[in-house]
Amino acid sequence: MDSTSLISKPVSNALLQPAREQGQYMTDTQREAPILSTYLLGRTCDAATSILYEQALGARGVVMTEAQAKLWARVLRQPRLLPFVDAGLALLDRYNPLRQRIFIMSAVLEVRPEFAGEFLPRRYRWHEIGVLMLGGCSAVLHSLAGVCLVRVLFRDSYGR
Amino acid sequence: MDAEIIVVGSGASAVHAAQTLVEEGREVLMLDVGVAARDDVPAPPLETFCNLRKRDADQHGYILGPRFESLSWGPTKAGAQVTPARRYMLARVGELTPLRSENFVPFESLAHGGLGVGWGAGSFCFTEQELSAAGLDPQAIAHSYATVAARIGVSRPDDSLIDECASAIGQFEEPLRPSRCIADLLGRFQRRRQRLTKRGFKVGRTPLAMLSRDRGARRAHAYREMEFYCDEERSVYRPWMTLDELQRMPRFRYQRGVLVECFENLHDQVVVSARSAGDRQPLQFRSKRLVLCAGVLGTARIFLRSNPEIRELPLLCNPYSYVPTLAWRNLGREVEERQLSLAQLSVLYDPDGTGANVSMASAYTYRSLMLFRLIKEAPLDLAYSRRLFQFLQSALVIFGVHHPDGFDGGRSLRLANGGRGLEVDFHYSAAQEARSKTRDRAFRKLIRALGCIPLASLKPAAGASIHYGGALAVSEHQDPRRTQQSGRLWGAPNVYVADGSLLGYLPAKGVTLTLMAIGDRVARHVARSLG
Numbered sequence: 060m061d062s063t064s065l066i067s068k069p070v071s072n073a074l075l076q077p078a079r080e081q082g083q084y085m086t087d088t089q090r091e092a093p094i095l096s097t098y099l100l101g102r103t104c105d106a107a108t109s110i111l112y113e114q115a116l117g118a119r120g121v122v123m124t125e126a127q128a129k130l131w132a133r134v135l136r137q138p139r140l141l142p143f144v145d146a147g148l149a150l151l152d153r154y155n156p157l158r159q160r161i162f163i164m165s166a167v168l169e170v171r172p173e174f175a176g177e178f179l180p181r182r183y184r185w186h187e188i189g190v191l192m193l194g195g196c197s198a199v200l201h202s203l204a205g206v207c208l209v210r211v212l213f214r215d216s217y218g219r
Numbered sequence: 220m221d222a223e224i225i226v227v228g229s230g231a232s233a234v235h236a237a238q239t240l241v242e243e244g245r246e247v248l249m250l251d252v253g254v255a256a257r258d259d260v261p262a263p264p265l266e267t268f269c270n271l272r273k274r275d276a277d278q279h280g281y282i283l284g285p286r287f288e289s290l291s292w293g294p295t296k297a298g299a300q301v302t303p304a305r306r307y308m309l310a311r312v313g314e315l316t317p318l319r320s321e322n323f324v325p326f327e328s329l330a331h332g333g334l335g336v337g338w339g340a341g342s343f344c345f346t347e348q349e350l351s352a353a354g355l356d357p358q359a360i361a362h363s364y365a366t367v368a369a370r371i372g373v374s375r376p377d378d379s380l381i382d383e384c385a386s387a388i389g390q391f392e393e394p395l396r397p398s399r400c401i402a403d404l405l406g407r408f409q410r411r412r413q414r415l416t417k418r419g420f421k422v423g424r425t426p427l428a429m430l431s432r433d434r435g436a437r438r439a440h441a442y443r444e445m446e447f448y449c450d451e452e453r454s455v456y457r458p459w460m461t462l463d464e465l466q467r468m469p470r471f472r473y474q475r476g477v478l479v480e481c482f483e484n485l486h487d488q489v490v491v492s493a494r495s496a497g498d499r500q501p502l503q504f505r506s507k508r509l510v511l512c513a514g515v516l517g518t519a520r521i522f523l524r525s526n527p528e529i530r531e532l533p534l535l536c537n538p539y540s541y542v543p544t545l546a547w548r549n550l551g552r553e554v555e556e557r558q559l560s561l562a563q564l565s566v567l568y569d570p571d572g573t574g575a576n577v578s579m580a581s582a583y584t585y586r587s588l589m590l591f592r593l594i595k596e597a598p599l600d601l602a603y604s605r606r607l608f609q610f611l612q613s614a615l616v617i618f619g620v621h622h623p624d625g626f627d628g629g630r631s632l633r634l635a636n637g638g639r640g641l642e643v644d645f646h647y648s649a650a651q652e653a654r655s656k657t658r659d660r661a662f663r664k665l666i667r668a669l670g671c672i673p674l675a676s677l678k679p680a681a682g683a684s685i686h687y688g689g690a691l692a693v694s695e696h697q698d699p700r701r702t703q704q705s706g707r708l709w710g711a712p713n714v715y716v717a718d719g720s721l722l723g724y725l726p727a728k729g730v731t732l733t734l735m736a737i738g739d740r741v742a743r744h745v746a747r748s749l750g
Contacts, residue, residue, distance in 0.1 A: 099602045111279060118287040146600035153598065159292045161601045166290055166591035170279040175272040178590050178605070180613035183551030191610055198603035205600070 088113040091135050095164035098141045100177050104168065112167045119163060123156045130212055131157055140208070146198065147205025151217050222248030222472065224745060225491055225506040227479045227521065229253060230333025231731050232718045232738035233512035234461040235367050237471060239742035240510075245749065246470045248506065249462075252329035252496045253475035254311055256336075259285045260304045265451060267556055268444035268587050281448050282589060295596065297324055297683040300588055301337060302447045308336035315478055315496060316520065317640035325536070325643070325682035327516050329496075331475070332459030334514065334685065335731070340428040340446075340455050340561050341581060342373040343728035344387045344736075348575040352625070354693035354723040355737075356704055361387040363736035363743075371456040371735070372430045372437075376565070377405075377423025383567055383577065384728065385426050393431035394424050396442065398558035398584055400549045400616060404669045405564065411668060419570040420665050425562045425581060428456035428732075442557035444587045455561070477502060481524035482509055484711035508713050508745050510706075512738060515687035515719045516632070520641055522691060523634045526710065529700055531633040535689035535725040538622040538647060538655040540678045542580075542663065544671035549614040560587045566618075568661060578622045578658045579727040585615040616671055620662050621684055621727040622655045632690065645681045686730045691716050692723035706741035707748075717741035 092109035096102060123131060134140045134157075141161075148155045168174045183191075210217045223246040226237045233249065240247050261280040263271055271278055283289045284303030291299055298309065308330040315329060328334040344364045347357040364387035375391035376384050385391070397405060408415060408422040415422070429440045437460070438452035450457055465471045476496045483490040489509040493502045511518045519532050562581035569577045585593075590612065594604035628648035635642035647655070663673045691708070694701035699710030706715040717738045719730060 099605060115283070115287045115290060119290055119292070142600050142602060145602070149598050149600055153595070154293050158595075158601065162292065162591065162595050163287075163290055165594060165601055165605060166283060166589075167279070169589060169591050170272075170282050172273055172276055172278070178609055179269060179272060180552075180554045180586060180609065182553045183610060188551060188610070191606060194603055194606060198599050201600055201603075202598070 086113060088116060091160075092164060094135055094138050094141075095161055096168060098138060099161070099165050099168060100174060102174075104171070105173075108167060108171050111171075112164055115163045115167055116160065119159070121156050121159050121163070126213065126215060127156055131160070133212075142201045143205040143208045144212070145205070146201040147207070147209035150202055150206055151209055220488065220506060221504040222246055222506045223749065224248070224508045224510060225250060225489070225504055226510045226512060227251070227491075228333060228512040228514065228517065228718070229331055229458065229462055229473075230328070230512060230514060230718075230734075231335045231338070231458045232734040233333070233510075234458045234465065234738070235370070235735040236510050236512055236717045236738035236742040236745075237465055238370070238461055239366075239739045240746055241465060241468050241470050243743070243746035244470070245746055247472070248504065249465075249471070249473045250477040250479050250491070250493060250504065251331070251473065251475055252311065252315065252478050253331040253473070254307050254329050255331055255475075257304070257307050262304075263445060263448055263451075266443065269556055271445075290591070292595070295592070297679045298326065299592065300447075304448055305337045308332075308334060311496070316517065317636055318516065318643060319635050319640060320643040320645065320682075322680065323536070323643040323645035323682045324680040325516060325687065326685045327514060329478075332457055332462060335458035338428075338457065338731055339581070339729070341565070341729035342368065342371070342426045342428045342732040343384045345726050345728060345733055346383055346386070346574050346577075348573065349577070349724070349726040349728075352575055352724040353688075353721075353726070355721065359704075360733075360736050360740055363739040364732065365389045366739050367732065367735040370461070371428045372434060373732070374424075374427045374429055374431060376426040379421050380423035380426070380565060380567065383421065383574070384565065388426070391426075392429065395427055395429070395440075395559060395563060397424060397563045399552075399555060400546050400584055400614065401563040401582060403546060403548060404582065404616070404671070407668070407670050415665065415668060418661075418665075419568055419572065421567045421569075422669070423565060425565045427561055429454050429561075440559075442559055444558050444560050446560040447587055479513065479521055481521055482711070482714060483525065484713050487713075489711075489713045507749060508715065510715045510717050510741065510745055511720075512718045515690050516641060518716060518718055518720045519632055519690040520634070522708075524638055526699065531631040532690040532700060533626055533692070534630045534632050534643065534645065535624045535626070535687065535722065536645065536681055537624050537684040537686045537725055537727055538651065538681070539684035540620050540655075540659055540676055542618040542620060542666060542676050543674045544616050544618060544666050545611060545674060546614045546616050546671045548670055551610060552613050554586060554613050558584065558586075560584070562619075566662070566665065568658060568665070570658070570661065576623055577727055578620065578662070580618045580620040580662055581729075583617045583619070585612055585617060618662065618666060620659060621686065622658055623727045624651075624688075624725040626689065626723070627651050647681070686719070686725060688719040688722035688725040688730070691720040693721050694723070705744035705748075706737070707744070715741050715745050
């Protein structure tokens with residue numbers, strides 16, 4: 060899965076249109092978009108969003124080492140690892156290309172109208188704030204577990 | 220003779236100098252690289268930011284950019300907030316006017332309209348003390364403030380700030396309507412006014428170059444929160460708008476694609492040597508007078524190339540930091556559909572009460588800059604960061620803090636790369652660093668008193684303030700590296716300088732309105748010199 064081979068082209072609606080209508084002929088990169096969308100927002104995304112993600116990756120030229128590419132492939136096969144790897148890398152190597160891919164997906168989702176509600180400010184009820192606080196505790200736990208996991212999976216780079 | 224007067228540059232000071240000269244009946248040729256606005260960034264439909272976000276399937280074009288250029292990865296650098304539609308303002312700078320420095324990261328522009336393309340529209344007059352410290356004649360510049368403010372339209376600041384920020388402006392637009400979050404901060408200041416004023420603070424709504432009523436082709440501001448993405452209906456003033464008007468006038472010519480390199484001052488004329496910005500072919504122009512408005516660094520380049528015996532020039536730049544804060548009472552509250560992205564609140568800090576050494580902070584809300592710029596900075600997984608910042612953003616207020624700068628510490632700019640580029644060495648003195656630190660602490664205390672929690676105090680590299688000055692400061696002594704009150708170079712009587720280079724002291728307030736006033740004032744002298 061080498062994103063550098065993708066040609067960077069300006070996004071055009073004409074290009075998105077067939078995907079919007081048919082949702083077929085997905086590349087590997089397009090297939091990872093719904094996994095990341097589910098991780099980030101708890102909802103899958105449509106084919107147009109996947110294509111936008113693929114174009115953004117190509118345009119930004121995200122390059123992974125062989126080890127990173129292997130880990131990424133494993134994470135995509137087992138998406139439950141995603142929060143741990145993401146959180147662990149956030150502490151160990153915040154600007155890692157793996158996190159860059161998740162970041163790009165997050166930005167792509169933010170500019171899709173169907174997901175705008177997940178990013179724009181809104182009114183929060185008390186119980187929602189409570190849930191958010193609990194989420195914070197869980198995020199800290201993810202980080203701690205993630206650091207250990209990344210050290211094991213990325214022994215050469217981050218292992219002690 | 221190619222023109223009676225040549226004006227170099229098309230930024231805030233250049234267009235007002237040119238306008239005054241044309242109004243005085245003079246013939247003007249403006250030479251400018253003039254990088255044009257990109258035509259590949261789609262213009263957003265005329266809608267509020269929130270509605271566009273919820274409805275426009277093509278918003279990625281103007282938010283992320285046709286080549287996703289907004290998705291920069293790595294630690295946030297100065298300029299990361301520049302949106303795709305404004306990026307042309309920084310284009311070709313590295314290629315045509317390279318700058319080498321280990322401790323100075325400035326913003327320069329070769330765009331049509333100069334750095335004014337991304338101006339935050341804060342329109343401040345300097346006080347008499349500040350103007351005197353800068354070496355300018357306060358009485359003379361007061362008239363020019365009123366002239367340029369009448370041209371561009373400036374919203375009325377709160378009464379508490381009029382004396383310090385807008386005393387020379389005769390006519391105002393209506394005051395801006397602050398967002399609820401900012402109105403809360405203003406309310407808290409009013410309740411603690413006596414105590415905070417005693418500590419040297421004044422807080423009020425910012426004077427902004429935006430219209431509250433329609434005027435010609437410009438429309439009243441509609442609070443759609445799209446100021447970072449487009450110049451919709453020309454509500455917020457930009458120098459290119461004056462340039463557009465000038466181009467319709469018979470005595471004005473605009474020659475784009477010209478990079479001015481140096482001048483030669485002859486007895487009754489100036490010879491201007493330049494290169495085509497495209498094929499780099501040499502070009503030459505002749506005029507009776509030359510007005511340099513290429514920005515402090517651009518003007519310094521031209522001056523140093525024209526005077527090889529002068530090796531280096533001084534430089535001023537405001538110390539700058541920014542403080543992201545949480546106005547926690549607004550957490551989890553809905554945000555109004557219509558609000559402003561520009562600075563809505565200004566804080567002046569004058570601890571010694573003299574009016575001569577004032578620091579200033581401006582407060583911005585965050586929403587229209589998008590969450591993706593924030594979430595990568597948190598040491599948390601991105602899924603939770605998104606949820607967290609969605610919750611926090613209604614309360615997020617960013618304070619940009621500027622301190623004044625005088626000739627202190629080690630600063631110099633000189634030619635490099637065989638005369639093609641500049642090399643800058645820039646250090647604040649230890650005393651100045653200490654003073655900025657003390658004042659930053661005082662600002663953080665005030666921020667707390669206004670009901671905000673400072674989250675960090677971030678100090679970008681020197682140069683990030685985008686306010687520069689002092690390279691060819693006004694002086695009464697006949698020094699070839701200095702200028703007269705009229706803007707005329709002591710060493711070149713047919714050459715005038717009309718930008719921030721004239722300022723021998725750089726107040727903390729936004730400098731753009733003063734640059735326009737300098738343009739107007741110097742232009743009057745130039746016109747008079749021609750009889």
